[in-house]
Amino acid sequence: MTASYLRRVKVAEVERVASRIKRFRLVDVENKPLSEFSGGSHVTVCMRAQDRVIRNPYSLMGCPSDTSSYQISVLKVDNSRGGSQFMHDNVVVGTELEISEPLNLFPPAKLARKHILVAGGIGITPFMSMMSELDALGSDFELHYGVRSAAEGAFCKLLEARYGSRIRLYLQDQDQMVPLERILSNQRLGAHMYVCGPKPMIDWALRTATLAGWPDESIHSEQFNAPPIGKPFVVKLARSRREITVGGHQSILEALEQNGIDAPFLCRGGACGQCETEVSGCDGFIEHNDHYLSEAEKASGRKIMICVSRISGDAVTLDL
């Protein structure tokens, strides 16, 4: 993906939907129809901040057949690298942004007989479009949605109004927990579970499903990691014989782009696998932060996902 693949959109509406969450409605700058998409898709939003370009993936939340606008929701994260802060502080009605075409790494399984959706906090976003799609198809689904408090939960009222008893809310400040063990132990064959939320919640849900005897094929999760902050290091490019310094707040991919080097990418969250890169030498240890490489591949030290992973050490040599 390169810059020419981006679509220019402008913000048509901004709504604060929870204490730390804003919803943005995006329309094409020339009001052309946007692409249809499938439930669970995301777009990568490109933000031109003062000193750098930030690209973050956000799930599309609207009805997939509505091509007049896209909706995304952004949780403001303190001490982040700046993407969510930029969206909250700098993006207002009329702001122009660039987005990628939709990509779906979290589609509902078409053969499932029932869909059990488990969301925590901002992890609700991919389920918004997914539920629109499942509802239109007449599929059997239920959503279990955990939020910190009524004030911090986004779209609770809207969801209950739209889907009624298929929505179960759990308020953390009232000690309500998603009773996942009980839910999963009681399903008929052909049910699929989907989980999206903070990393500890995803890990817990996947573990719970596995312990309940669920096959891997019936368990789905999506998580976009922001590239974690670390110490600067040097990337040596074997093919182009260049050396580039990756700053503490930068990913390898961002450092390459800043130096005018075109590397492949799509989701920029360690999920899609597009930016997989061969490591030919490493003076230090690779910190793998992706969900794409297998444990064996990570252990081999021969591959790295340059959108989210970095090294602790002095230098890494890549086959680029």
Add this chain to the structure above:
Amino acid sequence: MVIAFKNETFRDDFTFSNSPAAIRRFPFPFHEDKYMYSVNIEPHVPGPKGSVYEFPIDIDEHYVSEMRDRELVLKADPGRCQALPHMMTAQWDMLELLMTSMARDYPEHFSLTQDGDRWHWINRPLGIDQKFTFGDVKTLPYEPMEYIGRQCQGDFSIQDQRDGQLWMDAGIITTQADWSLDFDIGMNFFEWHGPVPLAHQAGVFDRALKFLLNLQHGRPVRRLNWTMTINPRLDTSPENYHKWGVDRTTVTPENVGDKVHLRVELQGLWRLPRSNTILFSIRCYMIKMRELVTVPKWGRRLPRVLRTLPPELVDYKGLTRYRDTTLEWLSKYDDGAPTTLGCGPD
């Protein structure tokens, strides 16, 4: 551009032939004097005017006759068109892609009027005028994939995407190079490519699958594949092997020019937006040896490619029985002069 559609056959008396213009635009697949498998995928972007790449969906002089042949195949064997129940959204995606492309790029022949979900489709060459409701299968005489598949050149299969795999869960396949939808339906990417020699070991399919799983809507890709066919027969299916397999024994030095055809598939891969499935289009072009050698570069290159083809590929492509006879005939057209890189005529 008004296309003059030919009246010809792809069976029995085999009256198919290419006009001089069709020969010039033939997608000759060899960019150098040898051939080996590769992940030869490139963006399916518009190509030169008049070429088979000019528009995303290519309609040519064989359109009407090819559609008539497809009708005969489907009548004899309805199993050539199948869709599993979860593929209905994908079928509508496919219908939309083909109708909008054909109407936009060939307005003399096709038109589409969309008023919300009330659509009006006119296909002049086939004399079809259809009003229907997009998304309502009861308003069409066939399911959407079959409906539009009967009106568009090329075979189509639709792959569902799940569990990091692609599954061939629908298709309309009547012009295939010896593979069977009825056999492959429900298989995954590695399973239906099982019979292909050499490419598995080279890791071609692992890389291709990874690439396809991230294929984006609006960014289709294409590749060329090729084989050879005796007589201009579109339906070289395993189901009908008893009808065409024996043709391979009928090639003689006298009839090579008319009987032996280079068969090239322009394969397109498209992400379908609503269903998150992948449409695979397989558009078949055939050219007689006699027609092919009217382009001097191709007459020099094809014998060089056939001579150096790995034995596994000679077998897999079914060329074993007639390669040598064909080579001998073609050699007259190879004066040993160097050829220029690239596929097109000089």
